[in-house]
Amino acid sequence: MNRETGTKPAVPADIEIARQVDKLPIVEVAGQLGLTEEDLELYGTYKAKLSYDLWDRIRTRPDGKLILVTAISPTPAGEGKSTVTVGLGQALNRLKKKATVALREPSLGPSMGIKGGAAGGGYAQVLPMEDINLHFTGDFHAITSAHNAISAMIDNHLHQGNQQGIDPRRIVWKRVIDLNDRALRNVVVGLGGKAHGVPREDGFDITVASEVMAILCLAQDLEDLKERIGRTVVAYRYDRSPVTVSDLGVEGAATLLLKDALRPNLVQTAENTPAFVHGGPFANIAHGCNSLNATRHALKLSEYTVTEAGFGADLGAEKFIHIKSRAGGLQPNVVVMVATVRALKMHGGVPKGELTQPNLQALRQGMANLERHLETIHHFGLPCVVAINRFSDDTEEELTYIRRWCEERGVPAARTEVWAHGGAGGEELAQEVIRLAEAGTARSHFLYSLEQPIRDKIAAIAEKVYGAGRVAFYAKAEERIKACDAHGWDKLPICMAKTPFSLSDNPSLLGRPEAFTLHIQDIRPSIGAGFLVALTENVMTMPGLPKQPAALNMDIDSAGRVYGLF
């Protein structure tokens, strides 16, 4: 969770709560889903991966209800979306609905940088948080290995004679590491003379930005995984034709390295609700949702699956529908829109330092941001409930204002206090979710078809989701679109890379910007993942560490007690 959401003194630190909670053995948690030890590969007492055989046994079952948790345009600290997701799952179980949650795995880099950990928070977190925040079941390490094995094969290919005719200036496959390490953003490799490879410019991304991560999160099974890895474009030849992983013959080894990482992880929440925590693609240059595989399993194993998508509804929810749901045939039943008083005040013009001060006027103005996101969900044909996620500094007047605003527009709303009270603090929300799900009004549809030209697909998102007046394509983007058309990559969905802080591509345009121009700078094909990334800015794919990294507070004592993960 974000530290800023943890200011309420009555609630102990996440790690304290994590220690106090009576976790059930994961075999018992799995038992709630009708699974036995045979269906699991245990990783200690409290973590497991699902067996490969399980899917064949459950695939013909009907799906449960799919609840997608999204948010308004967030503050940099986040609005507690993961926490609401976990808390809603707990609340549904309290109301006797068999519910699971499906979340992304946290990345080690940000945990050691600013965040200190990310697995929900307070009484709405997933456990064991100290493992989930560190190596967990090794999925990210496997992805790092598979990715870098491909890199090593590319450089070895250059070194051993370059039979493919790869242009070393056009290698688009960087290396990855699961750390925040700005000094690795731009490097030169292959120095030291003839025996040590071919010198060239290179760079490292953080592992969550790896296309292997996006692939793993969209792959249906081992076969699909291998096929996707095989068709991934890693470089271009001197004749400008693309070089794929298959051309290097390493898709088998890379898939082998991912054989366990592909299997969903099962853990539990602070109230023993089964939780699938699996995959963690970056929400800007990738689609930012937990694995399709985990979501599909959850839908077969429970009545309600509560899942989240990264950033606000303009990014996460849009990609959830157009990329993940399209790839996996998913059909969300209800959308939960997380809104906070402080984010709405920010959209109403309050500077970041003053968000804890009551300001009804700013709140009123900021509602335009929520309004726009609600329209988007409406465009998608999905019923929506606003979750007013309470923070300790919120006043009763502010909270009531949001609720009234929703009532006046016929939008269901519920207050959530799951961080402080766990599932009990989410019962009102859960009731609304059940009501909407049972009403069965969801008629999900896409806002663009894959057959449309690339420019039109981008324009559809810009206009129908962001509210842009027009889209301007930079020369480089135009050129890339032509190349994509020529290579036959024009039938892929679009993965937008855009600031989450504004509906526009300008992070300082808060609230509900109108008639703005969206600027597309570049298009990057992710052929293995199966989408074209449209960049509205230079996306940072390798974060740096702050002056005082969270790693400085991390420790373990001689008895194995963990400190500094919160």
Add this chain to the structure above:
Amino acid sequence: MNRETGTKPAVPADIEIARQVDKLPIVEVAGQLGLTEEDLELYGTYKAKLSYDLWDRIRTRPDGKLILVTAISPTPAGEGKSTVTVGLGQALNRLKKKATVALREPSLGPSMGIKGGAAGGGYAQVLPMEDINLHFTGDFHAITSAHNAISAMIDNHLHQGNQQGIDPRRIVWKRVIDLNDRALRNVVVGLGGKAHGVPREDGFDITVASEVMAILCLAQDLEDLKERIGRTVVAYRYDRSPVTVSDLGVEGAATLLLKDALRPNLVQTAENTPAFVHGGPFANIAHGCNSLNATRHALKLSEYTVTEAGFGADLGAEKFIHIKSRAGGLQPNVVVMVATVRALKMHGGVPKGELTQPNLQALRQGMANLERHLETIHHFGLPCVVAINRFSDDTEEELTYIRRWCEERGVPAARTEVWAHGGAGGEELAQEVIRLAEAGTARSHFLYSLEQPIRDKIAAIAEKVYGAGRVAFYAKAEERIKACDAHGWDKLPICMAKTPFSLSDNPSLLGRPEAFTLHIQDIRPSIGAGFLVALTENVMTMPGLPKQPAALNMDIDSAGRVYGLF
């Protein structure tokens, strides 16, 4: 195992054997050691880590017998030392001795490069080999993360103002990756301008060459681990004073990342003998033995612990005694010296391509190498048995010659065929081992004391172990010795970095070179690990991939069946 040892057509491929074997659930294997599920952290059905609490319960027990498996100076393909270690453990169990084996974990890099896997071979391998050869329980990934987290903190320190006054030209802490990747040997990081760090020369080692790996393998517990990491020297200031991990404040985070990696892994052999497979420090710039922690646990839990040390007795056994045993108070009872017909013929002057041809004359001349290694073990005060490890091309005459040679000198010898026959092929060896162990003649002593000056310690190893006439120190080494003296690092043991193919520092001097000069080029202090590395050559700490990497043969099918690990 090495492919060259796998030429006998009657024995199926390692992966085939691995599939055929009836593995026991690891809980049952642990049961053979008197352990219950409480003492384990399960990683699936067939792998486990020992719990932290176990040591406190067993620490006061008497130690079992410690059997150290070493070898003559090997051929590049190796003489089957791991295979003999596993087979001997199996044979001891067949003879009703409660035996365990303690091995290093294989490194992913070489597995994807030339070797294709390393976990013993034939009917004397550890299982599940496909997991052990890939990510296993994540130890190496944790080491990679901890190591690179320290690297990121160093570069962040430079970027954020360099309060410590670190000289960027004197950063001795490189980055690591668990792959063979020559293009990463020499890199420049921090390029791209002011926002992206401070440019400097850097490089990547393979993870097994990380000092963190050596530290983990020598640490007694979490506290010792943290202390060792804290005192590790990563750079020097402009004033030439050393900068440690503690100076950067990241020893707590690095230790936290290693909290599970420190715990020994338990698996089983092809005949269900309990096997501790844990840690894998490089045998040249580190000490090349499995973790002290695993060996200590094995000694408390079994009557016989069979373990191995890297390369020949001049390297592995010497370091096992002087570094690992000294650090952990270990006392080997019997040494097993693995010798093969083909390696002895090589030492007798036969070129590598003709080693499968019978050549008694060359064999006779090559015995000098074995003789010299036996003298070394004698110097250490340890009883020794020669294990004549049979390969399919060996003639009866050659095998008999070695045995007679041993008999004439009163040296116990036994033929082993554990690769083809498992424990049954090692019973003669096991009987000799039992006889020597029960005779209790071991009087182990060190060949140098820690109080001696650095030059004298090196000279003691050169003369008493290698048979060198004199030691020549290069100017750089002289300078470093002075610096070590000045920093108070002169009381540490020596870790020799030398070619394994010759007793000298010249790999082409086979057999038993006499009166040669050993050249010490450089001294590298590994303060966390607790030794000074004396380099006789430029040690390769990052292997490259061959023209046809083993990775090209690796694959997994849609049913999860694994190919290309042998």
